[in-house]
Amino acid sequence: MSVIRAKFIRGEEIKYISHLDLMKAFERAIRRAEIPIAYSQGFNPHPHMVFGLPLSVGVTSQAEYGDFELSQPMNAGEFMGTLNKELPPWLKIIEAGEKRSGNNIMASIAAACYDILLSSELKTSRAFIEDKITELLMKPEITVKKTSKRGIREVDIRPMIHRVSFKELNGDNCEQRKDGGLCVGGEPPVSDSGLWLKKYIDGLSDPKLLEPSWPVENIFCLSVLLSAGSSQNLKPEIFADAFLELLGQRGGLVKIHRTELFTSLGGNLASPLDNGVIE
Known part of the structure; x- marks a missing residue:
């Protein structure tokens, strides 16, 4: 075998x-x-x-x-x-x-990276969004309501938010990332997901497609690193709702794209195909 x-x-x-x-x-x-x-x-x-x-x-x-x-x-x-x-x-x-290692992929996942496209009622600047990111990461706790088989309960999602950064819609990764200070060990690699992002945004302005809920110029992107897996798992949809509430104006979730999954290796986050993980 x-x-x-x-x-x-x-x-x-x-x-x-x-x-x-x-x-x-x-x-x-x-x-x-x-x-x-x-x-x-x-x-x-x-x-x-x-x-x-x-x-x-x-x-x-x-x-x-x-x-x-x-x-x-x-x-x-x-x-x-x-x-x-x-x-x-x-x-x-x-x-x-x-x-060659024993654990299967489902049991090994510890974190996930996402690009989250959000829209706002009013056009916002990069400086405004980055101020809101700082405000979010400064919070000692972020309580949301989660629905499970046991009913609705309040959960603090702040420990599951490890990194949030503003991402340019032209496909370039933001150089100045806001670090939540919770990433275990070294900083995980950041996948280059600019091509999908640029293509998707261009498609939203195609007159043959349905108009988005908000004008294309009001759409912005966040790159986030969240806890994922069997022990702790924060869905990007829940993070998006929390950030939109902090924004202080009406907005909506446009698109979620996963850019990477990570496993834990010696206290650090690593690719599931890292030699130290699969050997």
Whole structure:
């Protein structure tokens, strides 16, 4: 048996399909590609695939991860190339490595990075948004109402907000990030997600598309690092609501795009494909 960990993108075309449908798409592509995937035993065998931190419906991503257990050894590069031939263009593997460590991807996730596009009723300056970011991070606690199976309860989300920064809509990463001071260990790498951002904003002004809730010029972007995984998990939608409330004017959530997932490695955050994580 061998295990391949793959990083893949999930584009606009499939942002409304469920996590179960995503798994079915991989299962069918694996069968067509004749990948030697391992199956469970019993009356209804299923392929041994585990995916990390399922996305909410409507969210796109350039950093999804899956662990694929194979019945026969296979080179990671061969696995990626063979499977990509059978996957649609909006669902593509961009990196892969052989995993020798024990924990699967779902149990390993500790944090996630998102680009969050928000709109405001009035046009706001970068200085105004950055002042609001500072105000947010200065708060000792940020209490929100969360709905669960046990009902509605109040939760302090401040410990789960590790970094917030203003991001230019021209696709360049902001150089001066506001640090929440809660990131464990060293600062995690920041993925370059400028291309999707520029393309998406340009698309909003296309007259053939539906008009957004607010004018395009009133849209701004925040890059955030939030706790994610089984122990602590802050959904970007909840963070967006908290920031819009702080803004002091009407606004709305335009778009969420995941730029990276992280695991914990020696007290620091690391890529799930880091050699120290998969070896």
